[in-house]
Amino acid sequence: MPTEIEELVEFLHSPQPMIRNIALQNLVGFSSGPQNTIFLQDNLRPIKDLQIIAMSKDPSIVKDALTILANMSEYIKIRKMLAENEMFVTYVVQSIVKPDEPNADLFCVLLANIAKDDAIAGIFKIKATQTSADLKSHMAIDQLVDCFVKGAEKKLNKKATFDYLAFVFADISRLNEGRKYFSTAQSYDDVVPLSKLLVFTEYDNDVRRAGVASTIKNTLFELSEHINLLDQESVNILPYLLLPLAGPEDLPEDELDELPEELQLLPPDKTREKDHEIICVHVESLVLLGATQYGRDFMRSTGVYPIVRELHLAVEDENVREICERFVQLIMADEPNRKSDEQRLQITEGEEEESAPLEVIL
Template sequence: MSEVVLNELTSFLNSKRVDLKKEAISTVCQLSGTEDGLNLIIGKKELLSAVLNIMKGSEEEIKSFLFIGKKEYIPSVLNSIENTKEEIIKQSFKTLVNVTARENGVEELISLDKTLIETLISRIQNKNYIFAHLACGVLANITRFEKFCLNVLETMHKSSITIDSLFLALCQMDYNKAGQNLDSLALVLSNFTQISKGRREILNKEKDYVERFISLIDSKSKIRRKAAIFALHNCTFEREYHDWLLSEEIDLSTRLAYPLAGPDVFTVEENETLPLDLQFLGEDKKREEDNELRAVLLESLMQFCTKRKHREHLRKQNIYLILREHNLWEQDKKCVKLNEDLVNLLIKYESEIGQDDLSKVEVPPDLIEKFENLDADDTNSTEEEEECKNIVVIM
């Protein structure tokens, strides 16, 4: 696409003619769905700025898109120009979701609009805003990148925006009166845990953030489940919190094992050795259906095997029983391997392991290379197992 055409699109985006603006933003949105198109958009600051201005809108436009009360109280026939304006703003948001999937896209947007983060959070917290779900998607993508994740947290602190307020919007039933799905807000909160500062905020013992994530582990929404499981996985990297996470107050090992359990039949004696929440689960109990999430759950439990006292805790809970049955059911190669590694560690005597803290064991370089090669063969992946997780939203 030539520079002349891009300039013309930018001009149309800035036009007061709604019909020209609609055609232009539709074209830009379609472009943002391709790699080449994204390169063009991100490289054209004037065009990006125009898209941002449409997304932010004037106060009058925003008020015209508030959805108050039930649908039956809204006039059945809306003015056509208002419908067009609504579609224009929606397309601008979808464009920004795609642009923010790229780190250089986020970089450009932040440089063009220093108040973007506050604007997005304000829109999300507006209970009547009809594009709140798209604002969540943009913010979720921004927080995928460590640099900008930290930027968001710092901006929140400066603006007195609390994590509590985001959890309220996420967890309160019917928070958004326009019926907007705020599932992607869970991704924002989850992405905070990819950096140490964010993990420590979530792990604040005076708050209930960990419990909030735990409550989402068996959510019907896959997005919420994924966000919660990734967040709790990331929190296990803060090993100084392991005692608290495994305490009766949180009991995270049981919570992580629960999605791995199925309609397993144990003897009465075996059931009595399990935590109460893992006993007599019944024939309708289903395992987590997503193999990526099962792998992350297993990796998280493995993190708790770093120190001897925590390995002993898992043995006392007899988590082995859940893993044993899960292994018989599991078909995914990566999950099978993770499950077997975890079981092998739990069934060993501590005298065989020979180390209290496995994080201090030095592995010779030649063995590291050998194990990495074996893992790559088994999982068909080159990603490291021990890394913090984040999630991208794409339109």
């Protein structure tokens, strides 16, 4: 005999909107924790029903449906189902960029979870339904990036910060299509998308800093783009990797002079990144830059070593110290008999950054 809760789940399939809505309101609290298995019954029909409900017009109903879908996407098979539903992914993406969408941030959370499945590669083909002075591109992925950059702190949508798009970018940059996208200037504004994100490496928001750090690292697996990404007249990525790693230490003048200009006049109260995991990701990005001869030479000539040396001395964390030592061995070793760039990259294969599924806390 089905339990009362299982019967409620069946009502999500009711043709009567009022019955569906009452069932939804009573079920949303069961979407987190071990009891959420009630949504797995009947060959995932409740998930299919929730996708339809999430596309309705009542914001409160949509909010509940999105909450359940976001929490249920901890299951790989559900993420896959959602990611492979092109119509639904398109609806999610196009909803995020609507200037008056009240559930935009919840759509961002859901998209961040969906993006963990490789089928999310279809996002690069989604067209925008409308453009504006702030969102000029006709491609949805460009509008997502611009929403993230221009819409921070509710500057585009009074009910959304778009913070969790940082994790969307981190996950899609695991894919070849994503790395190409973030490292290539886009036709609508002739700007490399990654360059728009760099300012957030020192932003006062943990989600943005973590997601952007992972996006940078994943993009750096595209070795052919390192020269452009390091170019001070182009993306100029290096200062944005080093600034979070720099503290208040006084460096000798000769070492200070070698640093990028952005790091030469830091205030005496400069603080380094407080999250050790983010620090590790940034140093791993430096290691990736060291996968090419050009990258190693560039970092030697721009005083990267003293920053990492001081980081190693200041932070008492085993993982931070290990990756710092790995970088120092890379940058200080002799060049003869080195592995090729391709061999060196293979050492880091499989180390792309992927965020954990997000849960909506009720």
